[in-house]
Amino acid sequence: MSDRPAVVRWLATPRFVLIAIIVVLVAVLTAVKPSFLNGAFVLAPLITSITVFTVVGLAQMMVLSIGHMNIAVGQMAAFGAMASGISFDLFALPLAAGLLLGLVAGAAIGALTGWIIARTGVNSFIVTLAMSFALLGLVPTVYSALSTGSAFVVKPEGFDLLGRSSFSSVCLAGWCGPAAIPLMVVPVLVVMALVGLLYQRTRWGRELLLTGSNVTAAELSGIPTARRIVMAHTLSGTLAALAGILLATSIGSFTPSIGDEFMLQSFVGPILGGTLLAGGYVSVVGTFLGITLTLVIRKGLELFGVGIETLNVLLGVILLVALSADRVREIRLRRGRAPGSAPGRPSGSTPDRTPDAEEVPA
Amino acid sequence: MTVPALEARTISKSFPGVKALDAVSLTMLPGSVHALLGENGAGKSTLIKALTGVHRPDGGCILLPGADGRPAEVQLTDPAAARDAGIGVVHQERNVIRGFTVAENIVLGRMPRRAGRIDWARARDEAAACLAQLEVDLDPSTPIAELSSAQMQLVEIARALFTETRVLLLDEPTASISAAESDRLFRVVDRLRDEGASILFVSHKLEEVYAHCDTVTVLRDGRSVLESQPLSAHSHDEIVDTMVGRALGSLTVPDRPAPRSSAPALELTAVTTTAGHHGVSLSVRPGEIVGLYGLVGAGRTELARAIVGLERITAGELRVEGVPTRIRSVRQALHRHGIGYVTENRKEEGVFLEQSITRNVAVTVWPELQRGPGLISARRERELVARFVDELDIRISSQNQLAGRLSGGNQQKVSLAKWLAASPRILIIDEPTIGIDLRTKRSFYELIWRLADEGMAILLISSDLAEMITLADRIAVMDRFAIAGERTNSHEYDSMSQEIIRLIHSHAGSHAEAGAVGTEEGIDVAG
Numbered sequence: 001m002s003d004r005p006a007v008v009r010w011l012a013t014p015r016f017v018l019i020a021i022i023v024v025l026v027a028v029l030t031a032v033k034p035s036f037l038n039g040a041f042v043l044a045p046l047i048t049s050i051t052v053f054t055v056v057g058l059a060q061m062m063v064l065s066i067g068h069m070n071i072a073v074g075q076m077a078a079f080g081a082m083a084s085g086i087s088f089d090l091f092a093l094p095l096a097a098g099l100l101l102g103l104v105a106g107a108a109i110g111a112l113t114g115w116i117i118a119r120t121g122v123n124s125f126i127v128t129l130a131m132s133f134a135l136l137g138l139v140p141t142v143y144s145a146l147s148t149g150s151a152f153v154v155k156p157e158g159f160d161l162l163g164r165s166s167f168s169s170v171c172l173a174g175w176c177g178p179a180a181i182p183l184m185v186v187p188v189l190v191v192m193a194l195v196g197l198l199y200q201r202t203r204w205g206r207e208l209l210l211t212g213s214n215v216t217a218a219e220l221s222g223i224p225t226a227r228r229i230v231m232a233h234t235l236s237g238t239l240a241a242l243a244g245i246l247l248a249t250s251i252g253s254f255t256p257s258i259g260d261e262f263m264l265q266s267f268v269g270p271i272l273g274g275t276l277l278a279g280g281y282v283s284v285v286g287t288f289l290g291i292t293l294t295l296v297i298r299k300g301l302e303l304f305g306v307g308i309e310t311l312n313v314l315l316g317v318i319l320l321v322a323l324s325a326d327r328v329r330e331i332r333l334r335r336g337r338a339p340g341s342a343p344g345r346p347s348g349s350t351p352d353r354t355p356d357a358e359e360v361p362a
Numbered sequence: 363m364t365v366p367a368l369e370a371r372t373i374s375k376s377f378p379g380v381k382a383l384d385a386v387s388l389t390m391l392p393g394s395v396h397a398l399l400g401e402n403g404a405g406k407s408t409l410i411k412a413l414t415g416v417h418r419p420d421g422g423c424i425l426l427p428g429a430d431g432r433p434a435e436v437q438l439t440d441p442a443a444a445r446d447a448g449i450g451v452v453h454q455e456r457n458v459i460r461g462f463t464v465a466e467n468i469v470l471g472r473m474p475r476r477a478g479r480i481d482w483a484r485a486r487d488e489a490a491a492c493l494a495q496l497e498v499d500l501d502p503s504t505p506i507a508e509l510s511s512a513q514m515q516l517v518e519i520a521r522a523l524f525t526e527t528r529v530l531l532l533d534e535p536t537a538s539i540s541a542a543e544s545d546r547l548f549r550v551v552d553r554l555r556d557e558g559a560s561i562l563f564v565s566h567k568l569e570e571v572y573a574h575c576d577t578v579t580v581l582r583d584g585r586s587v588l589e590s591q592p593l594s595a596h597s598h599d600e601i602v603d604t605m606v607g608r609a610l611g612s613l614t615v616p617d618r619p620a621p622r623s624s625a626p627a628l629e630l631t632a633v634t635t636t637a638g639h640h641g642v643s644l645s646v647r648p649g650e651i652v653g654l655y656g657l658v659g660a661g662r663t664e665l666a667r668a669i670v671g672l673e674r675i676t677a678g679e680l681r682v683e684g685v686p687t688r689i690r691s692v693r694q695a696l697h698r699h700g701i702g703y704v705t706e707n708r709k710e711e712g713v714f715l716e717q718s719i720t721r722n723v724a725v726t727v728w729p730e731l732q733r734g735p736g737l738i739s740a741r742r743e744r745e746l747v748a749r750f751v752d753e754l755d756i757r758i759s760s761q762n763q764l765a766g767r768l769s770g771g772n773q774q775k776v777s778l779a780k781w782l783a784a785s786p787r788i789l790i791i792d793e794p795t796i797g798i799d800l801r802t803k804r805s806f807y808e809l810i811w812r813l814a815d816e817g818m819a820i821l822l823i824s825s826d827l828a829e830m831i832t833l834a835d836r837i838a839v840m841d842r843f844a845i846a847g848e849r850t851n852s853h854e855y856d857s858m859s860q861e862i863i864r865l866i867h868s869h870a871g872s873h874a875e876a877g878a879v880g881t882e883e884g885i886d887v888a889g
């Protein structure tokens with residue numbers, strides 16, 4: 001593994017494959033439909049949705065890292081957004097306070113989910129499915145009770161700046177940024193960096209991965225696994241809420257339908273990007289690239305006037321391919337190969353005799 | 363001349379980067395038990411997998427008696443083909459389906475059918491007949507999950523024999539079962555041999571090999587260095603030297619200094635636990651190795667789990683360095699009380715197979731490696747891991763290598779390194795050398811002595827009596843969740859083993875199987 005140059009190793013990862021496909025796709029789209037490069041009308045909405053869905057993907061990645069799932073990712077987003085909407089609409093809180101309240105609401109619902117899972121030992125799929133149903137009923141009920149027309153529309157100062165402005169409004173000495181890149185990109189890049197740092201360099205992130213790898217061994221190595229499970233779900237709920245709020249700022253109002261499209265996408269991104277469903281391995285950049293690929297395909301088909309049904313079929317196929325890839329990678333890991341090493345190639349210099357789990361005498 | 367039950371000629375098999383088998387030949391005769399010996403990585407399991415259709419050999423051929431009674435070459439394309447050819451196998455790891463019953467596991471893949479549906483009554487009867495033939499007393503309708511590992515193994519043998527089997531391959535069948543259970547296994551093996559079956563037997567325990575095998579093949583680095591020779595023509599030492607490839611000097615027990623202080627580092631007084639222990643008293647002083655011996659299921663691992671907080675202590679007292687303590691988790695045991703627990707089951711509990719060496723070793727010290735806002739210094743982490751890789755002589759290609767790619771012995775070292783990195787004052791080691799070859803075993807023994815010399819208090823759990831008598835300063839014997847007695851170790855195998863067996867006996871009273879213990883405990887260490 002380590003004796004091959006870093007560049008070569010990187011070329012063999014799913015991330016490189018994703019970048020290659022995305023580049024080819026964008027080139028083809030641009031050649032066939034030059035309007036694809038239209039900053040304000042095509043690229044800006046595309047990048048906005050990539051930004052929002054990257055956060056959705058990261059929310060799912062958090063629980064995937066411990067080998068869990070969050071089926072309620074969309075409803076947690078709706079719940080967090082609802083809390084923000086209420087704080088602006090009913091309490092007239094300033095932007096920062098409302099955002100914070102929404103994130104706290106997401107964290108709380110995530111923490112509750114995690115606590116139930118850790119406490120009862122019930123499969124995360126079941127618990128988050130139940131949570132998803134509960135919120136699916138709760139959120140619209142609150143909206144219809146507290147708002148007129150089932151939406152919170154009061155916008156605090158700075159709201160549109162976050163959700164609907166691009167770098168074209170950032171000017172320095174008469175020189176303005178590109179209109180294609182929304183300002184929302186900035187906080188999301190920060191979030192990506194923080195999540196990356198969490199898994200790479202902090203004890204908590206690594207303990208999440210080891211919990212996902214083998215929960216018994218983790219407990220027996222002194223990792224507080226119950227606390228890590230609660231932590232993963234709390235962070236997942238927080239990020240889901242963030243995604244919900246970002247989506248609300250980009251469409252301009254808080255509605256109960258926020259998060260409806262999150263669940264499937266949340267799995268596609270991480271899995272295409274190399275995160276293991278079984279836990280123990282994540283990739284932040286991969287998640288971003290996986291999301292980007294599916295949304296570029298989507299936007300491309302839209303430009304050709306292909307309907308939403310076809311898009312969904314395609315999304316299903318992509319998910320199937322991604323899941324098969326996940327399974328193949330998992331098997332290879334079990335056999336002791338690093339994720340992302342090229343197929344059929346022995347990775348590293350040690351003789352690969354793992355089929356027998358025997359020792360090569362020195 | 364008798365026609366061989368199975369003949370392998372110049373079998374070769376390569377995996378990416380390594381030649382696992384290099385022109386290995388082997389002749390198995392009917393009515394014979396053939397020992398297949400070699401250190402870990404010599405190619406024993408690969409050969410068995412090549413003979414049972416799991417691996418396709420790259421070269422060579424396999425001959426079985428044909429319809430005319432003369433040897434004929436066969437192609438074993440998959441495990442089903444090997445089974446149809448009359449080759450049965452019991453692999454090293456248990457291969458039973460846990461949700462199923464004993465009968466279902468035995469008839470698996472060859473269920474008797476009637477009118478297109480499975481005839482369960484007949485399946486149960488046939489399974490029962492098969493078990494009876496092996497003189498195994500098991501109810502066919504018992505769920506597999508209720509059986510011990512040794513019983514599951516017998517079920518697997520029954521499954522192997524369910525069809526007409528002329529050749530039975532047993533890969534390390536005695537590695538993880540008790541002496542009494544091995545005894546029962548050997549009765550089955552001897553019987554099958556007398557009925558004309560040909561058995562291939564893989565083991566690291568030379569005593570049992572000499573007691574039950576007649577022919578021997580020794581593999582080293584994928585070659586057969588001794589091929590189908592009569593076992594009686596070779597002495598114990600000769601065989602060991604052939605396996606290792608050089609003369610392995612005899613292991614001498616070092617002159618161990620007396621424990622530094624008389625105050626115990628770990629002390630249990632009349633402890634009762636939720637696992638079922640009653641009145642257990644035990645103490646370990648700094649610099650002392652205390653062995654906890656007992657039959658499988660005597661409650662030794664459960665006691666270790668109780669000490670580190672995985673079972674609750676309901677009565678009695680646990681003192682750590684003199685202070686009465688209540689421990690609630692492994693985390694507390696380690697970070698608050700300096701107790702490390704090297705688990706028995708390395709693949710399931712000891713190492714993270716899909717994670718790097720660095721993470722596997724450093725996991726216990728991350729809290730200490732944090733700097734400033736909680737970031738771990740990658741450089742300090744690598745240095746620390748490198749130190750222990752070096753100290754324990756763990757063979758790795760890089761720290762990024764995944765633990766799952768290491769051999770069993772090296773995985774065990776990683777599991778130990780994890781605890782040593784946290785520099786505990788008390789270390790509980792559970793079955794450190796199961797499935798580990800002679801050379802690695804020795805380096806483990808020397809390491810354990812060194813740790814004790816440095817002042818660590820060590821509680822050693824082992825089912826291997828020879829290992830116990832080699833390593834421990836004192837031996838406590840556990841039987842049915844209570845301490846049966848304690849003896850200072852004289853390191854004299856014959857007298858010590860008798861004394862310990864007598865302890866179990868006198869405590870057990872009516873415990874019927876205990877009598878078998880003394881006879882089959884093989885001495886694993888040469889010399």
